[in-house]
Amino acid sequence: MAVLAGALALAAFTAPAAEAADTGITVSEVVVNNGKPIVVGTSETKNPSVSFHMTWTSKHSMPDVEVSPFLYRGTSAAKAADSGGIYLGGLTCYDAGTHAADCDGELYLRPRNDLDSTADATTWKLGAAARLWGSDGQPKTEYLNALSTARIQRAARATVNAAPEPVAKGKTLTVTGKLTRANWATHTYTGYGSKLAKLQFRKAGTSTYSTVKTVRANSAGALKTTVKASADGYWRYTFGETSTTGGATAAGDYVDVK
Known part of the structure; x- marks a missing residue:
């Protein structure tokens, strides 16, 4: 050896x-x-x-x-x-x-x-x-x-925030987030503009996320959409890898529905 x-x-x-x-x-x-x-x-x-x-x-x-x-x-x-x-x-x-x-x-x-x-x-x-x-x-x-x-x-990141919390059943939730990826020229994470991400929901007490809709980020990588609140659970944004960038999934944001 x-x-x-x-x-x-x-x-x-x-x-x-x-x-x-x-x-x-x-x-x-x-x-x-x-x-x-x-x-x-x-x-x-x-x-x-x-x-x-x-x-x-x-x-x-x-x-x-x-x-x-x-x-x-x-x-x-x-x-x-x-x-x-x-x-x-x-x-x-x-x-x-x-x-x-x-x-x-x-x-x-x-x-x-x-x-x-x-x-x-x-x-x-x-x-x-x-x-x-x-x-x-x-x-x-x-x-x-x-x-x-x-x-x-390039490594990527995704964030999510669903508001308001708590929310009345049937009312509107606004789900925002941001997609970023590594920029090796500046050594920072910068916005992943125009990228499509899936908005997913996991009902409390279950283990599987389901895709609710697909949202396109703006030029700065920001995401924003609205949904109707139906049950307690977790919301997240996720996207898969491309030839140049790895995929990313946000940690679920729990929303209590009254």
């Missing part, structure tokens, strides 16, 4: 790049974040998982054989290694036969450092720096392109 710690993984990318070479290392069976989108807010560090199988043809053995995967945008992994990407936080590799290993680890994603704009909410490629370390301490390096992909999404 060989363990590649986060500091070593990062150092591998900050060290002077060796001349590219055919290392004979292959990488397959790559899975990033268990195949799910990586939903990122404005400040919280994310550690999406990464796993893969690697083989090599040389007489080297671990830990002289190293694969350091990273997420990148652009035309090639080699160019991204110079311009920046989302790198390893740590990696553990286990022998899986002669000249083969299975590896599990995690990437280290800091939105304030790694994501610059909303354009980063897209599909990223996963590449890797494959290295053979010689007895002279010098690496033979090969950059592997597009081994897999991972979608990075």
Whole structure:
């Protein structure tokens, strides 16, 4: 078993790049974040998982054989290694036969450092720096392109407020709320304008929400609609994910109907 710690993984990318070479290392069976989108807010560090199988043809053995995967945008992994990407936080590799290993680890994603704009909410490629370390301490390096992909999404939030509380049965309830999502340029949550959200109701004493109507947010992400009060229960707004943004559901707001 060989363990590649986060500091070593990062150092591998900050060290002077060796001349590219055919290392004979292959990488397959790559899975990033268990195949799910990586939903990122404005400040919280994310550690999406990464796993893969690697083989090599040389007489080297671990830990002289190293694969350091990273997420990148652009035309090639080699160019991204110079311009920046989302790198390893740590990696553990286990022998899986002669000249083969299975590896599990995690990437280290800091939105304030790694994501610059909303354009980063897209599909990223996963590449890797494959290295053979010689007895002279010098690496033979090969950059592997597009081994897999991972979608990075903007985290979103939803709020709700139903008023008045309490309310007489049959009277009008006004249900307001707001939809926001992470803006990586400003490091704040900003209005998710024109987004459709479902207004849902769960009657007190039950466990299931039902959709009452669909409401479109205004340009600032604000929601507002009216309904007739019929029974005690909880109101909430919810919406599903898109290609660029994760879904969100507000905590239910309880209304007592007299």
